[in-house]
Amino acid sequence: MNNTIDIIKDHRSIRQYLDKDVPNELIDDIIKSAQAMPNSINGQQASVIVVRDKKKKEKLAELVGNQEYVAKAPVFLVFVMDFYRTYLAGEKTGLKQVIHEDIEGILAGSVDVGIALGASVVAAESLGLGTVPIGGIRKNPEEVIELLGLPKYTFPMVGLVVGYPADKSHKKPRVPFDSFKHEESYDTKVVEASINDYDEEMNKYLKDIGRSEQETNWSTLTSRIYQSVYYPKVKDAVAKQGLKSK
Template sequence: MNETIKLIQDHRSIRSFLDKEVDDAVIDEILRSAQAMPNSINGQQTSVIVIKDKDTKKKIAEYTGNQTWIENAPVFLLFLIDFYKTKLAAEKNGLTQAIHESVEGTMVGTFDAGLQMGAAIISAESLGLGIVPIGGVRKNPAELIELLKLPEYTYPAVGLALGYPKDHSHKKPRLPFDTFKHEEFYHTSGLLESMEQYDKNMEDYLKEIGREQEGNWSKFTSSIYQSIYYPEVYPTLKKQKFLNDK
């Protein structure tokens, strides 16, 4: 196992940061790594907004459900689906863009943004920084779109709080590897038994970090997935011209 793999496998989310700035040169190196990731048809239908302003971060923290670590992190990165650029390219060539109206377009933009954030995470951690991904940017997307002046054909996919860690945090256990890796086809046998063992592991972990009220993995996940927990995504996607009807 090389050092890069060790770094990746030692990942843990950091929600407590030192009061220490991250140099622009460091941020740029992280984002150059993100930009280097593969993307569909080389369309490059993604962008990143770098946010350091304290007032802006405070508002984003509120919009995402009072996630104070966003406000306290020196840097917040917002990864966007960005078909505004490609729309301009279409107009430049006298063509009409349609991909943003489709489910495929939304999937492409989301997946590419995810690839880029993954590279940003590895790059940041290799430089001694800590991170925590923020899916809550989709909790109140209309407010975020207005705050950051996002044009139509763009949408906030996910955020990343970034800074130097105040502590090393706990490493959250994952489901057994056999629930993730399937040989040749999807294997349903044995899944429930592996999940039951993982629930026991998570109960121990949650007790250790003082969050035993969550129960375990299956209880917590099921309680969240009983509802559409970010119901404003679909209407705001449509408002941003992501119709998802094709």
């Protein structure tokens, strides 16, 4: 097993950080790793905003759902779906951009951001840093857009807290591997059979780390969340940015 794979497989989210700055050189290495990743048609539909300002991090921590580690960690990265750059290319060439007016554009941009985020997590952890992605950047998107000065045809998709870990945290179990990896076609029977096993594993994990009173198994947790659209402001905010999903 090589070192890169070992680092990836040992991933865990970190929410407690040392009061220690992360040098710009390391942040640049992380973001250059993200930029080097593949993207749709080389359109490069992603940008990253580095936030270090204390007051801005405090405001973002509030906007993402009062997640205090966003404010306490030294660096917060915001990954932006970015069709503004490609729009400018169209203005230059006279070839009007329309991809941002279709769901295909949002899908392509989302994939680009996801690949960039994954690369950033691996790069950061290879440097001895800890991370935790923040989907809550979409909780109050219009305020985030204003705070970060995002132009039309862009949208804040996900954040990433970066810092030196104060503790190693616990590695959360994943769904059974044979329900994640499918051979040739999707195996619904394996997935259906795996859910009870995974719920039992999560119950044991939560008991072992002393959080069984605060949290519950996977089925109950995801069902509680997914019985509603938990970031209902996204749809209108996306439309206001000129992005459509027709």
